[in-house]
Every structure is written in structure tokens, then in C-alpha cells.
Amino acid sequence: MxxxxxxxxxxxxxxxxxxxxxxxxxxxxxxxxxxxxxxxxxxxxxxxxxxxxxxxxxxxxVVPMPEGDHHAMVQALTKAGKKAAGTLAVAVFKVAKQTMVDNGMRPTELLIAGRPGSWEADALRHLAWSLGSDIKLTRTDMWAGQLCEEIITRWITDPDAFVEVAEGLASVFGDVVDAAGGWDQASDQWLRRADASEFYRRYLCSLSEHYGPTTF
Structure with missing residues (x-):
């Protein structure tokens, strides 16, 4: 070979x-x-x-994200409006939690297996357990959240291939932010005021045209 x-x-x-x-x-x-x-x-x-x-x-x-999945998630999260960031954080948390229950793995270990050690993988871990675990469901879009859960779960459980999650979701959300017109239009006021909110913004906007620093 x-x-x-x-x-x-x-x-x-x-x-x-x-x-x-x-x-x-x-x-x-x-x-x-x-x-x-x-x-x-x-x-x-x-x-x-x-x-x-x-x-x-x-x-x-480890294989690239299917284009159809990228399009479906961007479309669903864009429709979620200011609930988009919270919706994705909760979806990642739910997948991580279920993976731990089903496979006995440490939290997010399987989620970051496609690119362990990267800063995006570290950001994804914090997004799930520090943010997603603390957001009320009323701050999320149920339909978009379920779609994201189903897609991410398929990425990491397909017996034939594994789709890298951390940078993949940054790519998806970058397009969501660009379609919405900026971070403020894709996140709610409580998330933007949360501890480490700038850390989450930099990860979720890292592949967006709106990556630059916010003004305070």
C-alpha cells in the first residue's frame, strides 16, 4: 500500500x-x-x-462532512435566529451525554476523536459541558436542535467512517453567522453576557466573516 x-x-x-x-x-x-x-x-x-x-x-x-449535512444544519440554525448558538450548544451537550451513557466513554471523548488536541476540540468540550448543559430548552429551537443531534450522532456512530465534529461545526456556524448578519443575530442576550462568552463567540465565529473582536 x-x-x-x-x-x-x-x-x-x-x-x-x-x-x-x-x-x-x-x-x-x-x-x-x-x-x-x-x-x-x-x-x-x-x-x-x-x-x-x-x-x-x-x-x-476520518472523512469530510457531507455537503447535504452542512446545508441542512446551516438552514435549520439560520431559521432559529438568535436561538441558534444556544441550540447548537445544547445539541452537542445532549450528544456527548448520550454517548457517555451508550458507550461508557469519558465526556466528549468520541466527539473530539476526529482531531484531538486541537483548539477547536477543546472549545467544543467547553461548549457542551460549560454552556450547553446550562441552557434552558426555552432558549433553543426544538426542530433545529433535534436535526443537529441526529446529524452529529450519525457522524460519530457510522460504522464505516467518522466525520470530524469540532471544526465541522465551526464551519457550519460560520455560515449561520454570515447568513444572519453577525454574532448578535445568531445568539441571545443571555449567552452574550455569559461567562466566557467571548471564548464561545471566537470558536463559533472562527470560520465566519465576522470573526474579528467584538466591541464593548
């Missing part, structure tokens, strides 16, 4: 993310592989894709 045929990122059977790299230490070169997989930490295990499948499989490749 040529190095071009190896997936750049995979998620193992335990819901953990791995990324491909060329071997550079003697121990890694001893595996005799063109590409090896590591989890990111300095002391993390480095193994071949075949070994990963044998020890922690089945693995799934």
Missing part, C-alpha cells in the same frame, strides 16, 4: 483518534511501514495501521 492510500486520521474501536505520520525514530522505522499512527502525546504508542486494527479495531477513517 502506498503512503497516499493510508487515511490521514482514523478513530479506533475505543473511540480514540490517531493520525498518520512517517516513521522517524529507529523504533518506528523498525516497524517496516511507510506510515505509522500515533495519538499525539509524547509517550503515546506508535503502531502500524494493521496493528491498530488488531489491537484496537475496527478503525474508521
Amino acid at each position: 502506498s503512503s497516499n492510500n493510508f487515511p490521514s486520521r482514523v478513530v479506533d474501536g475505543q473511540g480514540r483518534g490517531w493520525f498518520a505520520t512517517h516513521p522517524y525514530t529507529d523504533e518506528e522505522k523498525a516497524l517496516g511501514e511507510q506510515v505509522v499512527y500515533r495519538r499525539g502525546g509524547a509517550n503515546d504508542e506508535v503502531i502500524s495501521l494493521a496493528q491498530l486494527g488488531e489491537k484496537y479495531g475496527p478503525w474508521r477513517p
